[in-house]
Amino acid sequence: MTWLVDLIHEFGFGIVFLNVLIEQLGAPIPAYPVLVVTGALEGANLTRLLALVAIAVVAALIADIVWYRAGRAYGHAVLGRICRISLSPDACIRQTESVYGRWGPKSLLIAKFVPGFASIASALAGTVGTPLSTFVLFDTLGALIWVGSAVFLGSLFSSTVQDLLDVLTALGKWGLLLVAVAFVFFLARKWWRRTRTLRSLRMPRLSVQELAGMNAQGVFPTVIDVRDASQYQRARIPRSQLWRDISRQSELAHEPLLPHEKHAHGLVVYCDCPHEISAARIAKQLQRAGFTNVRPLVGGLEAWRAAGFEVEADELSETRSVSPGTLGPLIP
Structure with a gap:
């Protein structure tokens, strides 16, 4: 487990960039905990904290623009693919459509805090023709709020996070196994929820x-x-x-x-x-x-x-x- 903590110390910004980019592209790999941990490890170094926020926001914006362009080019068909990639329930599309239909681009301010919402909202913004400048403005503000809150929590509770990392380090391989089991459980739970929902709605259909x-x-x-x-x-x-x-x-x-x-x-x-x-x-x-x-x-x-x-x-x-x-x- 020590090597993992050292890796975060050494390449924390790169790890954050890739993690945020991959998650915002739809993969079920949560970036918020990594942002909190990295923020905690940077401690009170304001310059590095600001750099961390900037890097994470850029990563999120890149991924979101990709989905925005895909939604603009391919329309509603893109939304279903996002659900399959992220293992989110397919019903999240209708929920996102409802929220975006009511609040428009302003919903992007809180999109990243809602599971299954962020990527779909970005694609939906392109699908309905939200101007790119408007999308980038609200998406950037939303990313700042999301990343900033994680980094702030990490710096605020840096001693607590460090204590937790020390415990996991002391556990050695068992600590790494514990983290791996938690991640597998997270993926399995998302997959099971999606599968259970689809099974419960089996019924004759009309072409x-x-x-x-x-x-x-x-x-x-x-x-x-x-x-x-x-x-x-x-x-x-x-x-x-x-x-x-x-x-x-x-x-x-x-x-x-x-x-x-x-x-x-x-x-x-x-x-x-x-x-x-x-x-x-x-x-x-x-x-x-x-x-x-x-x-x-x-x-x-x-x-x-x-x-x-x-x-x-x-x-x-x-x-x-x-x-x-x-x-x-x-x-x-």
Whole structure:
């Protein structure tokens, strides 16, 4: 264990740069503890503490701009890949969309404190066309707050952190094994949570070709969109209803859909999440409310558009989407 502490002493800044960069790119390797430890080891050396903060912020900004560019170039498809890399629950996409839709770039100020939010928020900023200058401003401020808090805590509790390192050093190989076991447990817990969520939402699904075929035959199931309202306005499957509008009409979210007999051809629920996780959750909720014929749409709106089927959009959204310098490429 002594060699690891010596390594942090010798190459602490380089380790911090790589750790922050890799974590912000999506890998489930937490950088905050390393920032705290490195801040503690630097102690009261203000110059080195400021250099540490600057290096970590630059690393975070590089990674975030990569995801911003990816979101701008490839749209919503990027978000699912981030979840798979980070082992975060796929539902984090919908949560991020909700927060970013409400607060916009200001949400980047606290993004790095929320597990599964930072990388997705960066990609989402590119997807919805947030101007690069605005993104860089708020992302830099958010990185400063995140890194600064870790370094401050480390310097504030430097003696406590040093005592902990001394204990781990005294344990020798056992101390290193303890750190390794903690890291493996962290990864295993994230993987298990993700796997358990996906298993709990297994149910029959409907393909976009099947839905289009039903429509072509004059059979129109009730189609429910569970995405954010802004995404619904920009593009949606024809005749679909926004779940948020439905659920707000009554204390019981499903009550406006009653009676069950209104939906002779069933209900189809869609989103743009990997594995249709948000749609499956609402579908399960509707099943518990007595709706027997309800299925998530495989691939959601992205699959519908990729198959070349028609989409609807509000006129204002269509106008804004082609205005230079406003929202950029709008890919829900």
